[in-house]
Amino acid sequence: MTAIAEGTRPVPRRSRFVLDRPEFMGPLFIAPAILYVVLLVALPFFLAIYYSVSAYTIFNPSYHFVGLKNLKEVLESDIFRHTLGNTFFFTIVSQIFGLLLGKVGAMLLIQDFPGRGIARALVVLPWAVPVSLAVLAWKWMFDSLYSVINWTLMAVGLMDPMNPAQWLGTTDLAMTAVITVHAWRLFPFGVVIFLAGLTSVPKDVLDAATIDGAGFWRRNYVIIMPIILPIITIALIFGTVFTFTDLSVVYLLTNGGPVNSTQVLGSLGFQVGVLSGDVSHGAVICLFLFPFLLLATIILLKVLRRREI
Template sequence: MADTALRVSAASSADKRSGLQKLMQRKSTIAFLMTLPLIVLIFTLVAYPAGYALYLAMLNKAMTKFVWFKNFDFLFSRDTFWMVVWQSCLFAISAVVFKAFIGFVVAHLVNNIPGKKQRKWRGMLLVPWVIPAAMSTLSWLWLFDSSYSAFNWLLEPLGIGPIPWLGETGWARFCVILVNVWIGAPFFMIMYLAALKSVPEQLHEAAEIDGASWWQRIWYINLPMMRNIIAITALFSTILTFANFDIVRVLTRGDPLNTTHLFATWAFRLGIESGDIPLGAAVSLFMVPILAVGATIILRDINKRGSEV
């Protein structure tokens, strides 16, 4: 009897071992284990802070009481908040459109430069994107500065100015968008250039034989072939541009009259500088659902096109 019991126990432990072995041999288990460090990292650096920000956004000003969505309710009743929403949209959309346009044009120009020279141009054109934004923006600040503005110095002999680059709403908005375009356009350029390289040369040759013009080749060959890259780049850049902080912070700090504030700088003003952390958290979270919906639509469209191909 005891012998039988022993055998049953040995068999069950052997079963367990083999079960564990089987589990470990499964591809999905190995894949999970290999991605585990990344999952932990994402949880620690993305999910936890996002969850904590959501928690903060639901506290009262003194952070002593849970008030659910009252902070959002309060924000929606403030004119300044809607001004920040409008400015963020203006900033992000216009900056992305200009970056995409400039990137597209420059990518085509660079693509037409032969061999070695192309590498040099590529490297040089990437410089604005490679320099830390806070540092390059500081240089721009000096270019716009009232005492030392190089732009005003150049315009003076022409009888123009002095222009209050950062002191007047229109000019200040122009300046922050300009700096963002200057920094971000090289990223578009390099992405579009990579996409252009993957367009088969035979298509262009065939089109040329058929008498297609330069514009028709771009419109009917390059654009459709680059569509996915254009969509992904635009999506990526839109998200980053909406979340921009450093350019506005260094150049204008949201002045004049809060007319250059973006979500991030406004959240900083409310949360860190003015001591209303829950309201600051609410501002910073406002765009998340809107961007998430936008991202889902664009990514679904890309997947759809991928499966069509």
């Protein structure tokens, strides 16, 4: 009782401590986050933009402004143009597969069955396992001599032992391999997003639709999908930006080969900017898609907002 009485005792304005003032505490608490974004996101980003219009290299670290010269030179390269096409293909196809698998996984995992908790935990593994470790495992599965995939296909008679598939050696199969691994990494994210979306669909609406005779597909496309569309859009934006800027799977699995058939902008930018020390051209390659990504994100978010209203 004494404590309560003490706690409610009015504090004189004069002695009010600075930490009791929201106008001071608010900015103070948000400051680290702002500082973090400014120092670790905004500053490097603007620096990268400046690098892309400068003559900066490790050999000659000059900030001399060269305008769009670097961009012009990058566009002249056949490797870059080929890489750009690969990046779009890699991103779009792995998004489609990642989200499709996510949707299927979520629909399975929303059902009530024994061990559902364990299954849900296991599904997150591809997302949680360090990418280097995961890709190493995949690399062995795609190995030219010891591929377990080939071994299995040969064992069931679906592959000629004298002519095994070269998963990382032929251009189309190599792209299939990197997309498979990336979609495998993305799909837990899709599952989580779709699960969150599916649990937010009101059960009474679904029940009413079922009573009215709506089947699985109609319930899925006429009721569930429109309701969870905003959350899918967010997943799509995240997934697309993540994939467009990712280099880990390609770098670790194929290093862009064979004959640049799996090269993506992230890996090429790393190759040119970091390994070869040509920071300015590396920055151009990495930032090339930024304006398009920004525009696409803005349009998607606007569509989303309009739809919510």
